[in-house]
Amino acid sequence: MKKIVHLIDDLELLYYEYDTQNHTFEPDKNYNNEVIYLELITITHLLSSHKIPFFVRDDNTIVISKSSSLWNGIKKSIQKYLEDRKKSKMHIYLLNDKHIKWAKNIPIFTIRPIEQTITLEGYDALIFTSKNAIHALNSLNKTWKKIPAYTIAPQTAKELKQLKGTLKFIGKKKHGNGFALELKKKLHKQKALYIRGTEVVSNLVNILNSASTVCDELIVYETVCKELESKIILPKNATIIFSSPSTIKCFLANCDWDESFKAIAIGKTTAQYFPPHIIPVVADSTSLESCVKKAIEINS
Numbered sequence: 001m002k003k004i005v006h007l008i009d010d011l012e013l014l015y016y017e018y019d020t021q022n023h024t025f026e027p028d029k030n031y032n033n034e035v036i037y038l039e040l041i042t043i044t045h046l047l048s049s050h051k052i053p054f055f056v057r058d059d060n061t062i063v064i065s066k067s068s069s070l071w072n073g074i075k076k077s078i079q080k081y082l083e084d085r086k087k088s089k090m091h092i093y094l095l096n097d098k099h100i101k102w103a104k105n106i107p108i109f110t111i112r113p114i115e116q117t118i119t120l121e122g123y124d125a126l127i128f129t130s131k132n133a134i135h136a137l138n139s140l141n142k143t144w145k146k147i148p149a150y151t152i153a154p155q156t157a158k159e160l161k162q163l164k165g166t167l168k169f170i171g172k173k174k175h176g177n178g179f180a181l182e183l184k185k186k187l188h189k190q191k192a193l194y195i196r197g198t199e200v201v202s203n204l205v206n207i208l209n210s211a212s213t214v215c216d217e218l219i220v221y222e223t224v225c226k227e228l229e230s231k232i233i234l235p236k237n238a239t240i241i242f243s244s245p246s247t248i249k250c251f252l253a254n255c256d257w258d259e260s261f262k263a264i265a266i267g268k269t270t271a272q273y274f275p276p277h278i279i280p281v282v283a284d285s286t287s288l289e290s291c292v293k294k295a296i297e298i299n300s
Helices: 002-011 033-049 070-088 131-140 142-146 154-162 176-186 204-209 245-254 288-299
Strands: 016-019 024-027 054-056 062-064 092-094 109-113 125-128 148-151 166-170 191-197 214-225 239-242 262-265
Touching: 002 016, 002 033, 016 033, 016 288, 024 033, 033 054, 033 062, 092 288, 109 131, 109 245, 125 131, 131 142, 131 154, 131 191, 131 214, 148 154, 154 166, 166 176, 176 204, 191 204, 204 214, 214 245, 239 245, 239 288, 262 288
Parallel strands: 092 239, 125 148, 125 191, 148 166, 191 214, 239 262
Antiparallel strands: 016 024, 024 062, 054 062, 109 214
16 A cells, blocks of 8 residues: 555645555545545545545545445444444543544643734745644734745644635645755745744744745744643543643643553654653654544554
């Protein structure tokens, strides 16, 4: 299946993610069928043109398979039922309110926009490394949608498109410093504005300013840990997903770490912020869906 991975690199998929273990293209069910359908057509056309056999399930999942016969379907249904039963018994936790199958939610922080007057005139590009920055800016100034936007990863790009922003580029590296190196050529001799929160975990601005780009930064939100009335109690062998350094701080302020717990980090940058006694597993890509898949993988 390495051939498929190589083929889809250039598609820049937003609403589908390829599962290398199950050989399926999984749609992001948080978005409507209209945008998903456009990518479904793109993927199936690619597979057909390269004579790669597949079939499409009722839920728009694309399955790579040599046979779509009734018996094959029955076998896969039985296998899926057994796998789903196993997954349902795993204690996987997300530290926000985004619903992803097989994970339970423990929202431990809130995002608070910083009220201010914002002027975006004179900027050739906007840079986003967080969907929170997009939503915060949108609540403060709607004119941002006209300016070409550069996003660090597909998840950020999806939020930008949902709000009708002008998407120009999606990073391939998916990590702050790597993303900055990608932008050096894209933003040659341009003036850019990095929209961010109070806490930053990369040298993006310094990297761009040391090249031929003028890059300013604008802080539009802050992450605030919730003050819970009592400590969070989780079962033994729980797997907790951390999507930012802030989630590490907020979680450890509200829960005593047990040696049986497992930690999943959304990326290499976040992984660097764990205390020495917690060694996280890094997800394959910077999405919460990928984090949940990694949690299932290490518990299987």
